[in-house]
Amino acid sequence: MTVPTLAEALASAHRLFDRAALEAAIVRMAGEIRAAYADGEVPLYLTVMNGGLPFAAQLAFALGERGLDLEFDYLHATRYRGQTSGSGLAWLHRPATPMQGRKVLLADDILDEGHTLLAVKQWCEDQGAVEVRVAVLAEKMHDRCVEGIAADHVGVRVPDAYVFGYGMDFHEQGRNLPAIYALGDH
Numbered sequence: 086m087t088v089p090t091l092a093e094a095l096a097s098a099h100r101l102f103d104r105a106a107l108e109a110a111i112v113r114m115a116g117e118i119r120a121a122y123a124d125g126e127v128p129l130y131l132t133v134m135n136g137g138l139p140f141a142a143q144l145a146f147a148l149g150e151r152g153l154d155l156e157f158d159y160l161h162a163t164r165y166r167g168q169t170s171g172s173g174l175a176w177l178h179r180p181a182t183p184m185q186g187r188k189v190l191l192a193d194d195i196l197d198e199g200h201t202l203l204a205v206k207q208w209c210e211d212q213g214a215v216e217v218r219v220a221v222l223a224e225k226m227h228d229r230c231v232e233g234i235a236a237d238h239v240g241v242r243v244p245d246a247y248v249f250g251y252g253m254d255f256h257e258q259g260r261n262l263p264a265i266y267a268l269g270d271h
């Protein structure tokens with residue numbers, strides 16, 4: 086199968102949020118999140134690779150600016166998307182930092198159907214985390230999200246279309262576009 090190019094995708098997509106809008110959303114989120122960690126405990130900050138990387142980095146600086154220290158680790162869980170049964174989640178890397186008794190803050194690019202973050206959150210709880218908060222740059226608006234997962238902090242809400250940019254890929258392309266685009270007419 087030939088993979089469409091990024092240029093082809095951009096030609097049939099439109100920009101939902103530009104860089105300034107996303108940066109402003111992340112600054113707003115940082116204010117909310119700072120207030121949620123007022124007790125001085127240092128959360129374990131888990132970036133969900135790959136898509137969560139740009140957002141997580143920017144959010145981390147905004148939190149540092151507000152006096153919240155973070156302990157960094159990361160995980161990589163990726164969905165097979167229809168090529169297998171069940172949740173279809175493959176763990177490519179699990180965090181090495183012990184979580185017993187810790188507060189965990191997950192940073193990912195998008196909450197779509199929720200399979201990824203549900204499994205990740207449950208795994209953190211199984212490891213002994215006492216609290217798991219979820220921060221996502223984007224939440225997709227539809228009624229297909231699985232039960233048992235919700236984002237505590239959301240940057241922007243996107244329509245029910247395939248979106249890419251700002252960490253999110255179009256066939257592994259376009260992750261470093263500094264804006265979010267939607268395919269089609271949404």
Ligand SMILES: O=P(O)(O)OC[C@H]1O[C@H](OP(=O)(O)OP(=O)(O)O)[C@H](O)[C@@H]1O
Pocket residue numbers: 133134135136137162163164165193194195196197198199200201202254
């Ligand atoms: O809410 P869901 O329907 O589970 O989808 C959201 C997840 O899907 C994407 O990851 P993907 O599996 O594509 O891996 P990637 O970050 O490496 O692209 C995205 O980064 C989220 O982690």
Ligand code: HPA
Pocket residue numbers: 195197198246247248249253254
């Ligand atoms: O719309 C999306 N775009 C990119 N990655 C995703 N992962 C789940 N949904 C999406």
